[in-house]
Amino acid sequence: xxxxxxxxxxxxxxxxxxxxxxxxxxxxxxxxxxxxxxxxxxxxxxxxxxxxxxxxxxxxxxxxxxxxxxxxxxxxxxxxxxxxxxxxxxxxxxxxxxxxxxxxxxxx
Numbered sequence: 041x042x043x044x045x046x047x048x049x050x051x052x053x054x055x056x057x058x059x060x061x062x063x064x065x066x067x068x069x070x071x072x073x074x075x076x077x078x079x080x081x082x083x084x085x086x087x088x089x090x091x092x093x094x095x096x097x098x099x100x101x102x103x104x105x106x107x108x109x110x111x112x113x114x115x116x117x118x119x120x121x122x123x124x125x126x127x128x129x130x131x132x133x134x135x136x137x138x139x140x141x142x143x144x145x146x147x148x
Contacts, residue, residue: 041076042090042093044092053092059089060120064114065112075132078132079132096113097111110127112127113126124138
């Protein structure tokens with residue numbers, strides 16, 4: 041997953057890919073690291089989905105701009121629009137199903 045540190049980098053990725061997962065993590069968040077590795081493994085099977093990561097603890101102004109006030113959180117964007125937001129009780133299987141659903145809509 042590519043680490044980004046500016047809103048401009050995020051916008052470039054959103055504009056450059058049809059589907060993007062924006063993952064907000066924290067430096068000292070153990071759950072964030074565990075979820076990150078599972079999310080990365082899942083995204084490897086979907087090369088059409090770009091994964092980017094923001095350290096919300098290090099870049100709180102970026103997290104605030106996206107309405108992120110707790111970590112971890114990940115947001116799925118399709119054609120630069122937010123369509124799914126997962127936090128707290130993360131269900132990666134459900135998230136993966138949503139990726140597949142949006143991908144099938146894009147292919148129609």
